[in-house]
Amino acid sequence: MFSKKTMVAAGAIILIVLNGVVFSFNYIRKTSFTSAAAETALFFVSPVQGAVSSGIEFSREVWTHYFYLVDAAQENEELRRKLARARQKIHECNETSKENRRLKELVRFNSESDLSMQAARVVARDSSPWYRSLIIDKGRAHGVENGSPVVVPDGVVGRVTELSSGHAKVVLIIDRNSAVDAMVQRTRARGVVLGLSSGDRCRFDFALRKQDVRVEDIIITSGLDGIYPKGLRVGRVSKVIRRNSGVFQEVEIIPYADFHKLEEVLVVLNPPNIDDVLN
Amino acid sequence: MIRYLFYLILVILLVIIQTSIIPYMPEILKFYDFLVPLAVYLSLYKPLSHGLPVLIAAGLIMDMLSAAPIGIYVTSYLWVFLAFRRVARWVGIKDHLLFSMLAVIGVLFENLIFAIAVIPANPQGFFTLQSLQIILIQVFWTVITAPFLWLGFNYCFTDHGRLPGK
Structure with missing residues (x-):
């Protein structure tokens, strides 16, 4: 009576209508059966879903954090490098600042003095504990001569004994071979400052016993040796011994220049001429 | 030629x-003079033709740089070099111990030569507690560092001559 095609089409229509009715009915009103079924399904499936979901989430987290950590590690490394560079920069700035202060002091001393001076940097020191000298980075090419006095704003350092075109050896006043004609600033008592080489002390020899020399007196150059200009500070008296016998008194002085911390010095380029001094 | 250049660079x-x-x-x-252990090393393990020019050059360089009397370093190094040349044959102890012992003696010997130079001019300036302290500090550091210097010299000289003790 009906063809096969008509039967299929009619069945499909009925099924769609029935579905529509059932869905409409379910949407409007939940039955206890559907609630129980849903609950059961949730009870069994949800934990697995949760676990899977957490696993996926965990994997995603690990994955993204891994890359994040790699990035962070790289960034950390980079920041560490930057910090190290910044620290080095700060250190350099501090050093430059200190050097600047020292050089300013040298320049001020240089400008206040009538003497023509050449600033020089200390590049090496005597390795022997028995002798005291240092090497500076200025030599003949810079106007330095054999015998040129070397000073710092604090006081006398020594004199040039050997030189090349670019460097010079300076024997310090604390060296045992050094001698500086000097006098006490307060009383004008004369003597000779001799190096001891042991410790940073000097002796003030040949000061007559009758002359007034006291602890804390300032010793200055007399200018009579024809090497050091007159009036430069040498050191202060730390000990005076007057024996009952003898012509001279024993005087020990502490030089003003700190020989351990010398980094820059000034070489006097026009020291007094011995003939001028004698005349 | 390259050998001497190497010695010169080391010095x-x-x-x-x-x-x-x-x-x-x-x-x-404050250390002692590092060139004294070098003189000891060259004395023990190197022929005369190697050690002599090297130590004369080293001594002259030091003499030029120091305020010490000219020739004092050359004298010190040459005395150490010549005095210890055949001592290894007489003393039956191991290399590094012998080296350390001779380095200490060498440092004391150098100080003795300096004392000979200093004492005539200023005897009371040398015989002081501070002088003793300087010498003791030098000996202390020699004892501490000599084995390391021996290793260092061995390492440096391995490719430039025979191995020590062989």
């Missing part, structure tokens, strides 16, 4: 270390 390196680096260290770290 200059040691001179630079002890004139430009060590003096800026604290007083307690």
Whole structure:
């Protein structure tokens, strides 16, 4: 009576209508059966879903954090490098600042003095504990001569004994071979400052016993040796011994220049001429 | 020629270390003359033709840089070099111990030569507690550092001559 095609089409229509009715009915009103079924399904499936979901989430987290950590590690490394560079920069700035202060002091001393001076940097020191000298980075090419006095704003350092075109050896006043004609600033008592080489002390020899020399007196150059200009500070008296016998008194002085911390010095380029001094 | 160039570079390196680096260290770290152990090493393990020119050059460099009387370093190194040449045959102890012992004697010997130069001019300036302290500090550091220097010299000289003790 009906063809096969008509039967299929009619069945499909009925099924769609029935579905529509059932869905409409379910949407409007939940039955206890559907609630129980849903609950059961949730009870069994949800934990697995949760676990899977957490696993996926965990994997995603690990994955993204891994890359994040790699990035962070790289960034950390980079920041560490930057910090190290910044620290080095700060250190350099501090050093430059200190050097600047020292050089300013040298320049001020240089400008206040009538003497023509050449600033020089200390590049090496005597390795022997028995002798005291240092090497500076200025030599003949810079106007330095054999015998040129070397000073710092604090006081006398020594004199040039050997030189090349670019460097010079300076024997310090604390060296045992050094001698500086000097006098006490307060009383004008004369003597000779001799190096001891042991410790940073000097002796003030040949000061007559009758002359007034006291602890804390300032010793200055007399200018009579024809090497050091007159009036430069040498050191202060730390000990005076007057024996009952003898012509001279024993005087020990502490030089003003700190020989351990010398980094820059000034070489006097026009020291007094011995003939001028004698005349 | 390359050997002598190598010796010269080593000498200059040691001179630079002890004139430009060590003096800026604290007083307690004031070392002895590094070239004395070098003289001992060359004396023990190298022929006369190697050691002599090297130590004369080293001594002259030091003499030029120091305020000490000219020739005092050359004299010290040559005395150490010549005095210890055949001592290894007489003393039956191991290399590094012998080296350390002779380095200490060498340092004391150098100080003795300096004393000979200093004492006539200023005897009371040398016989002081501070002088004794300087010598003791030098001996202390020699004892501490000599084995390392022996290793260092061995390493440096391995490719430039025979191995020590062989």
